[in-house]
Amino acid sequence: MxxxxxxxxxxxxxxEDAKVSVYDHGFLYGDGIFEGIRVYSGNVYRMEEHMDRLYxxxxxxxxxxxxxxxxxTGLVLETVARNNIKDAYIRLVISRGIGDLGLDxxxxxxxxxxxxxxxxxxxxxxxxxxxxxxxTVATRRNRPDxxxxxxxxxxxxxxVLVRIEAHLANVNEALMLNDQGYVAEGSADNVFIVKKGCIxxxxxxxxxxxGITRSAIIEIAKELGYEVKEQAFTRHDVYxxxxxxxxxxxxxVIAVIKVDGRTIGEGVPGETTKKLLKVFRKKVVEDGVxxxxxxxxxxxx
Ligand code: PMP
Numbered sequence: 001m002x003x004x005x006x007x008x009x010x011x012x013x014x015x016e017d018a019k020v021s022v023y024d025h026g027f028l029y030g031d032g033i034f035e036g037i038r039v040y041s042g043n044v045y046r047m048e049e050h051m052d053r054l055y056x057x058x059x060x061x062x063x064x065x066x067x068x069x070x071x072x073t074g075l076v077l078e079t080v081a082r083n084n085i086k087d088a089y090i091r092l093v094i095s096r097g098i099g100d101l102g103l104d105x106x107x108x109x110x111x112x113x114x115x116x117x118x119x120x121x122x123x124x125x126x127x128x129x130x131x132x133x134x135x136t137v138a139t140r141r142n143r144p145d146x147x148x149x150x151x152x153x154x155x156x157x158x159x160v161l162v163r164i165e166a167h168l169a170n171v172n173e174a175l176m177l178n179d180q181g182y183v184a185e186g187s188a189d190n191v192f193i194v195k196k197g198c199i200x201x202x203x204x205x206x207x208x209x210x211g212i213t214r215s216a217i218i219e220i221a222k223e224l225g226y227e228v229k230e231q232a233f234t235r236h237d238v239y240x241x242x243x244x245x246x247x248x249x250x251x252x253v254i255a256v257i258k259v260d261g262r263t264i265g266e267g268v269p270g271e272t273t274k275k276l277l278k279v280f281r282k283k284v285v286e287d288g289v290x291x292x293x294x295x296x297x298x299x300x301x
Pocket of ligand 1: 036159185186187188189190208209210211212213214247248249250
């Protein structure tokens with residue numbers, strides 16, 4: 001994308017100038033928080049929920065975001081408008097900021113605030129038609145009592161290790177189990193299974209981020225008359241499910257047709273998954289906050 005503007009600590013800068021210090025504790029220690037948000041046709045999807053989650057992550061790790069939620073919401077909208085992009089992915093990062101080489105966050109002067117807006121499609125379009133193959137991996141989900149998966153921190157090594165295992169297995173995504181062997185979530189998405197018309201997803205305490213797409217899908221499923229249960233399940237339950245799908249800001253709703261070599265259902269995206277994706281995509285614009293674009297600027301694709 002040409003003319004990309006990145007918000008960095010009070011300024012809009014080019015990609016080349018968007019640099020943070022090697023003394024930033026986000027870089028040194030993964031000390032910080034982030035959000036991934038999506039813009040659909042010029043509307044920021046479930047903006048308030050994402051901002052609430054960001055501020056809750058900050059509260060949890062005692063990282064004071066140097067803006068009110070209203071101000072930061074305004075900055076996100078402004079960054080999207082400046083980039084004049086209608087369908088995009090927003091990455092909002094708040095790190096502890098510049099300190100010394102010691103761990104102590106109290107030596108960091110001020111948090112760094114970064115807002116990046118880019119076009120994004122995590123999975124190629126055709127995979128929504130065919131579904132994807134996944135595996136379960138040896139890397140276990142962080143225990144919620146060690147580092148809560150509800151804190152969307154810059155410490156994503158757990159998830160990165162999952163992506164490495166998925167890559168080595170030559171598949172698009174993988175599922176983590178928790179320390180007791182219950183299915184937790186994917187590296188960057190939540191997991192659902194469908195069995196005999198009922199929809200199941202692991203509850204947060206199993207070790208999953210309670211995703212915003214996950215909540216949207218639970219709401220939509222209930223509106224469509226499905227029974228939805230937040231309930232722990234094992235790999236066996238996944239293998240014998242009628243349908244399996246993943247949800248996330250980037251992934252939206254994507255069908256899984258094979259898990260650890262076991263074909264799910266008929267090996268094609270199931271009817272429930274397809275219906276949920278269809279309704280989700282219909283609702284994304286109405287569930288968004290509109291961006292006001294400068295009229296004269298040309299549209300960037
Ligand atoms: N789990 C993890 C670990 C994630 O990083 C994400 C992406 N934010 C999700 C689940 C899905 O959450 P959401 O629907 O809010 O994007």
